[in-house]
Amino acid sequence: MPQASAITAPVAFTADELPTWQPDGIVWAMAQANGTVFAGGTFSAVRPPEGVAGAEREAVNFVALDAATGNPTSCKLAFTIGDGTATVRTLVVSKDKKTLYAGGYFGAVNGTPVSSLAAIDIASCTPKAAFHPGFPATVRGLAVTDDTLYAAGDFTTVEGQTRERFAAVDASSGALKPFVANVDEPGRAVEVTPDGKNVLLGGDFFTVNNANSHALAVVDAASGAVKKTYTNIPSNSVVKDISTDDTGFYTGHEGSGGGVFDGRIGLRLSDFTEKWRDRCLGATQFVLPYEGVLYSSSHAHDCSTELEFPDGKRNFLLAQPTNHEGAAPAPVDGFVRGPAKLGWHPTANDGLGEGIGPRVMAVAEKNDVKYMWVGGEFTLINGKAQQGLTRFASTGDVGAPTTPVASASSVKPGEVQVRWRTSYDADDSKLTYRIYRNGSATPAATVTASSLEWERPQASWNDTTVKAGQSYTYRVTATDAAGNTSALSATTSVTVPTSVQSYPNQVRTDGADLYWRYDDAVSPYTADSSVSGNRSGVQVNAPALKQSPGAVPGSTAMGFNGTSQQVHSDRRQSVGNTFTIETWFKTNTTRGGKLIGFGNNTTRSSGSNDRHIYMTNTGRLVFGVYNGSTRTVSTGLFETYNDNKWHHVVGTQGPGGITLYVDGQNKGSLNATSNSTYAGYWHAGGDNLSGWPTRPTSNFFAGQLDETAVYPTALTQAQVKNHFDLAKAPTDTVSTVKTTEDTYINQGAPSTAYGTATSLAVRGSGSLYQAYMRFDLPAAPAGQVLKSAALQFKTSTQASAGTADTVSVVPVTGNWSGASTSFNTKPALGATPLGTIAGVPEGSAVHNVELDTAAVTAVLGSSYSLGLTSNGTDPLWIWSSESTAAEGTPQLVLTFGAK
Template identity: 65%
Template sequence: MRRSWGLTAALVLTVAAGAGGSLAPTAAALTPPVAFTADDLPTWQTNGVVWALAEANDTVFVGGTFSAIRPPEGGSGTPKSAVNFAALNAATGAPTDCTLSFTVGSGTATVRTLVVSPDKKTLYAGGYFGAVNGTPVSSLAAIDIATCAPRANFTPSFPATVRALAVTDTTIYAAGDFGTVEGQTRQRFAAITTAGDLLPFTANADEPGRAIEVTPNGQHVVLGGDFFTVNGANSHALAVVNATTGAVAKAYPNGWIPQNSVVKDIETDATGFYTANEGTGGGVFDGRIALNLDFEQRWRDTCLGATQAVRSYQGVLYSASHAHDCASVGEFPDGRRYHLLAQPTTSTGKLGWLPDTNDGPPEVEGIGPRVMTVSGTGTTKYLWVGGEFTTVNSAPAQGLTRFASGPDTGAPTVPVASAAAVSPNAVHVRWRSSLDLDDSKLTYKVYRNGGATPVATVQGDSLHWSRPQVSFKDTNVTPGQTYTYRVTASDAAGNTSSLSATATVTVPTSPEPYASQVIADGAGLYWRFDESTTPYAADSSNGDNSGLYINAPALRQTPGAVGGASTAVALNGTDEQIHSDRRQTVTGAFTVETWFRTTTNRGGKLIGFGNNTTRNSGSYDKHLYMTNTGNVVFGVSTGSARTLTSLGSYNNGAWHHAVGTQGPEGMRLYVDGKLVGSNGVSTNQQYAGYWHVGADNLAGWPLRPTSNFFAGRIDEAAVYPTALTAAQVAKHYSLASAPADSVATVTATEDTYANAGAPSTNYGESGSLAVRGTSAYESYLRFTLPPAPAGTVLKSARLAVKTTTLAGAGSADSQSVVPVTGSWTEDGLTYTNRPALGPTPIGTLTGATDGSAIYSAALNTSAISAALGGSYSLALTSTGTDPLWLWSSEAAAAEGTPQLVLTFGAP
């Protein structure tokens, strides 16, 4: 960032930093210490690249290579001519009356740097141009801000592009491509007075200068660029020189910054200096460096992705780049590009501020944002960003955008929730943490059965590349009852997402044998693949290691590998997989386990660990994979591949169970509960990465299959932080065929109600049902019941209903569930001809007091069992005076009730 510096400015900044950096009010709604929201504001756009930004007195000056500006998408106004320059109102983003035209006689004129004098009266512009509004200049101009006019008496001659400027009260320092200034040798760096006279300052470099800054005490100048020498000294891309003479005060020899990398920008604050770096080729340095005031390194951020600009503000370093790989600093692996990032000025760790742009047109450079500045003299501050992008936060916006210090108006993404119960005493509600572009800590509220009051409030942290599972254990449940859950996410400002889609679960009457054992044996990742929608794969272990379905594999495939209602996922063998959502390192003993079913002859990865997500991993082991002939291989890397291979082939279309363990005694491979191979290898490769199911790199491994991608079905994938014993593996295999509860949900085939106040009226087409004693409403329901699955009996039955949204839909009274003994039809029943009822209720509905909520009543199991396989009718009656209004099966909202929820299990 190019800024002006005077001694008074340096002192003011030092005092402000010592007082807590209180340059603007803290944006309390944002995750500290972030000072700006990620909500982009409407801003006038350019038709080309923005290379330079500067600000003064609530005006932002924009320089670059463009010919016009236009209103923001959907905004009012008409395009205006703007030849490489525009002046915009900092608060509105609209153009001011200041119009300047930067032109050149031959070639393409461009403005590459803008900086304002310490007294805010003069704007200095550098680039490649020969005139400003017709006034002759030579790639450097001084503009009087009050009159918006070039100073005719300021005419220093720079015969090549000026790329960066830094200004004090008396001196202008320039960096660029030039070899002379005013006819005298000044290679790539020079200094002139504010009157335009050349100074003795000499810092000759052998390659272009791209960045320049004056230290806060005014004694030194920090240089950045492509160079390898400065005044003959070995100093690549970065150097510190005396502010008066240009003599080298601190050199950074070639290798400190790799020779194929350069410095694109330098920023200074009261605590030190920050560089933006870009490289080309292998082994580059693309990240950021923080230097203390003694010019020694504070930290180095080795993310890859061509950093173009840095801006320090209130203890946070904002950067513009297209970072695509921050694995080297423990963050995201090589993959999607992040164009705007924030981190504390004290460390490399990224903060929860993640607005984004695109790269821009491919015919330019595909860089994205290139320059940043902070503007605003009032309590609201604005971070402006310029570059070659054409979208911001996925919406059209070219060349310019800005973000304010408040208010924060963006809500988090809607959670994707699931609910599961493997035992009679608890429901586990799980969801992938939501994303908010300027709040990394979010608050989640869990709502049960449509109730208006949350049953749980949970906090969780998330970033774009780290969205761990958040969970809640509901122990206030009844076996056999069906529950629904929805979740919202809120940020610190109170912006709240919509409710998640409904997650429905029926609590079993006895523990699920297989799943309960996997959890009891300590699984730290357990994907059951029972989801109905992508991309979230819930982790049923206590490890909260959720996964992501990639390229939408087919879900809910039946039959699954284990008994009960569990389902499997089908992978196409081409581009589908599941990978974990959280980066981790596997140390010590481990077990990988999965079930698979296939007829493929191309092999593929079943489950394994790798250091990338959707792209092929560079480090990969701790895996089970299938060969082309259907053998199963278990392998770890100790510097070379160490494997165990099954003798049999298992691509025969049947479900098979594969387990690989490694512990102090070595490696073990089990297939279908039996040990098929072992060795004494007890170590493996250590690196941070992600678990994969269905795909990842297999290059270099023995018996490598044709495909990295597995084609077939996968179920019940688990990872343990211990080596399972042979007895545990055998038990898992046997439990897969053990009987488990299954649930059948039956929606009413006919339903209606009768009204004593309108005894001849039929309500068969009504979207509502009603129950009251006086004056009487009675509701009638008919269900077609399935027979019990072979080898099972009915273990529980419940009637589930949902109250309507009508005011007063809930009731303080209880309602009886009574068998219907007489005949009736939905379109013929009235109060006058209502059917006879049995003498004894088979259930009671109580506590249905809220509107738009689900309630259920346990029913007499013997009565329902006797009717299995046929038609069965129920009535809802009451003796009270408070009506209960329910949705019928004809409800326009398609609520899916009334329902009978039947749980079947072993006798």
Template identity: 80%
Template structure:
């Protein structure tokens, strides 16, 4: 038996067989979206099937028996899944407590609900060479399983690469015996006809080149003739049964020019539709249909390759959209309005999704654009936007393709997405060639949000976080908690995907000037799975407007990175409406002090070899824009300070609209408008002097301009730049072929206060920013207690100086004493606000319904020597008070009399917490290890 061998070629084009599966499950999943609760860590229990619609399956893989080779083919019937390929045995899932390896010669039947083998045993063999099963499909009445590939016998019954199996008895049908002389790669079946695609040139002496049809009962050859010049890899019937869709490597069908795809008459094979827009170096690996359209999976190799998916109409067979992701699509499966596909997609730049980089083995997208198709790009309508379904896999063994085939099966009212291929990992866990995902049982919680908080005006705090990632939920619910409270202050919904996790934000307008706050955030998916609490994000509200950042915001920055973040890899966007955060690469040094501007807290440090920050989502840049940043360096290797590029962590292939430093310390601002256009500072205008400098670059209707430290350093009459979708980069990206290119693409030094505007700032605005950077601004000092204790009337001789908690109560008195080293006011500044920050303990009833007063201590005391009997004298004028502190461990702030605290600046000062009621307050002491829990004196200083 002659077998046509397809030579292996480079990735992009991944040769191999085509699998056929049963389709037709139409029942929609009943999805439940239930609002999440308010308690920290609360796990809600809505229907377990809850994932973000229209995705129908979780990304949590279920235990499944696994073969020792490659799965090429899959079909399902009556709750049983059939898998065929090239293997000799199946074994239990990794870590399974029972079961031993079983023989399975190129075929296994498995229970859809348990993932375990059934009693149906079939052995596909051949006398010469290696047998393989490349295609499986089930008859419409679910009684017959058709198998194809390269084999000569099934359970010893002689066949020729195609066989019919009686599903009820699990035996080959002797009455069905077509004679295919070469590998068959795909099957499709109607009521009375079995269609086949493959490498053959004839059937039983009659010419049938790569496509043929036989009687579904006997295997007798039918008149259908659709001769192609190269292998057939895919075949599918239209839902009305009138046409057959052909896919493969071919360039002609029945003499008509049509590459990789054609539509023919289901009875005669006469050509009804040809195609010429699939590149010659690409092929169709799979075709699938639903009620309104059909879809192709494509792969190729070389320049201009097409590796993605096409959606076409069934009415006229014309293309409706084309998804041009790169990465060898092997299989497409439309189900309930979603097109699931298996591939190793690594570059979806042309679709506005992820750039070239990590491989994504599973994708899901709507079968149609829901709100009208977008305008064509390069002559093609983009594919529908990707959905949040992200199981992970790997290339695996064999040809290193990963997943190859998919099927949906149902049992006991649960739907299962089965996947076969040559992978050896699923979601990071060892699992070979078979896996499955269910419509119920979403158990994976979202990743923990990374949070930042900032305030530049009295009365408002902007809480920002990098949205979380959840493998099967793109819409997540976020809860914001303040000062350690157990009840959220606000709830926000936001969308995110694995490769696109933009910033979400919320503004707290209930804060008070001069007070400090902390914020934490959780993420909850549609099934109620909740992440851990984020790390604490602290912030102090200024007593007056901070002039520099407020002006940047007022001037319309849509990206504003201040680099005050406390956690990697998130760089928060402090603009008013931009929400374009940054993703830190290779762990830049955070919170470098001092920052560039008066009142700005910290900068970011970059090593000049690998560290950078890129924006979190793809965007385009308009005809007018401004780039602004501060920098400090002594480098002699140059590097990019800020710029735009079409990739994230890899070198961009398109890159301009950037400011970079030469080896000698000169600054250059460049755009590409058919050639490089660059403004460079003068020969002696160098800025690698280890001082902070302000650089601004603008482009708009007036052309290009470069400003350094408020001064215009040059202009060019260039109003255009390279138009493409990309990402902002700070600290590094490609600089190849740019004038005076430095030794390094990466900048070594400190960066602060980076902003991007959608307009060209005027010279007056630039000068104003530079001047405001040195204008007086509020500063905040937080002082920890150096000593604290409390006294207990019930134990009048006991000292509590080493206790981890402190108490306040009027009747049966407790009093708490705190000592702070109060700093003097900075030169030219005065105290504008003062507050005491305390945190209730975790014990039940730690809060109080009474009013707690803060009063000065006039007598002497020490933590070790103070008891009820030796308590110090208290002053008469209260510094401040707080009423009704609720139970639950949380941070609380007591506003203090500014004049009274001003009078004791520069001294060691003691204060007491007292009450007249009977309900005790318990707070953490300076000796406590509780996070954000120890007493703090918060002082805000500002210009006179």
């Protein structure tokens, strides 16, 4: 098995679920000792994992399982009660690993009378009859030292004496101890500090021994005297769990209502003060520090305050460092943000009961392998049926990253920008990407990039070895640290221009750090063509791709339906008081909609939103920011732009305020030099417009968008006008012309025709091979001339398909056909080569041969044949038009441009 080092440190476990027996109800509690995991809850039986043979077994609210196999052990305990529903709510193991303590609501264990708290001898799997302190209500939390067992719950008396929600008993006899820490609402969690001197209390309470302290308190371990109170936890939030490590303690919170705190707090053991507060929303049920990482179970759905994922899908299992690396960030709203989430992200679901998902966690070890066990209400793990229990190991990472989505573009000779949306791997956040050019088996480049499930930024690589006028293809793979590799991305192709493309080059030169050209051919990725911004977009609800013609010659546009489609950036960011937004649009809508803007959410409607350009129902344009009130500039009453023509719109903000430009002209300014401060995402095609002046009927835009760009500066009027003018400038056009017919001849079989063969051969001596190809060439577009021409072919997959010899491309001057031409009837060839390639490397890959531009110009608009010949003995084998190989058909790449 791959070792733990294959997982991106400091995460210690894979996200690959292991086969585990599962209960028919809910797991509330978990503990472990000596390679055995104990799970308690509300259930009546356990059954094998899905797809594994075996009969269901009785398991009354408790099961013991082998940590390494996930199978039940011989230990069988039944927790029952005469009236009501018995349940096990908490489990803890003594320091010597000999006794298991169980709390909950039950009256007997295997028939032995108890009162909601029991001690189990682990070796014999039997309840200790002499240990039966009287707890008349549910016990929800337990913590144990060498001689004392602390309990939290709903009780108000123990053994007939007042102990309100927290109590301590002798760990051996169960005798009540003098510890008194009375609280006014239920206790849910209890933990002892590592030095044994203090007890940490968590729950719903507002007072401890009559001192004001909500949800959390620190008391003396012997007496219960209050040591530390807390008043900064919202009143509608409670503590569900507390855990400790050598340097700190950690709390998990749940709440409801406005201003709720659902996240985690890290606190110091030295003085019990707060280190950080993670304010993600989504009911944290359990916190488990392990080797410097805090693992947590929750249903976190909104981590906007942590600058992570916005409100949306639920994330049930998370990991983050227990401490900030280096200096902690400055407080925000009075709280230091929690350490950023790590790349460990198994998935679950809400499941049964309260629909909380995972509720409890434990780390067990057996045979030098460590296992993270998780219990709760879930019924799915990683999309597969699995109820109540699951586990993950420290070894055996077998999950490959998702397949990258790649794109390539070129705006000037000598450079191709290869971009891809980074992949996602549930337990590896740092992945290695390999870029393959022209079908080669050897990567042209290797790039390392980090990503998380909710943050998959664009990565890119510039290929500076390309030649003008030639066409190239690229594919990308992702590999994790264990060596698991994704499939190859879909092929993306690009032709390098023979001259600089003026419009996109100027956008890049003027400093755009987001530039969506909408030339993408695959959903849901929208590539960023800026120089180094890597702020790609995510398409929502499948906008229409490759809409032609675009606003700029040579570019395509994206179509939006006006009801649900948009593109949002995939990286949360903050935007200052100086910026420019720019886009081209075409529409005939009478319902308006947002063209481009900034908001604090992605797929859900943004509560905070401004820095946007939108269209009213009548076709007027509005640009605005929010700085306590909406500040907008709009076009005139009769200046409308829903005429189904391409228009250019730009909004800027800087020290001089905000300005709106349309089609290169200044349409008005306003002295608004500030805007809202929040982190968010750029949107194109739609987002919330609630509360904005002349709000349109629709938040979403119906029409086409092209060339959307964002700049960290305020463009000048001259720059804006230049962009508008450059969009009308002529640009190169590229035509790819595939063979209409091809064949080859073989001197060794002089009468055989190979017109239906899937490959073509070239060899000069020995048994002579020559290949022939026919193309229907287009005429040059009006006002343009041929600037470059290249023949492109792909070597086949057979051994030694490449050649060490020079291969020449020559005109075919005689007649031939695929159906009848053989060596005996081969056509005549021209003497002057149109181009040559000096050796073709072994391995199946695409190759380009530059052709004589003047010679090809002379035959434009006609049917034209080319032959491949060589003088050596090393044969070249390439795919023919009959091959089904990707990128296999021979083709001409023709670039036309202005005279």
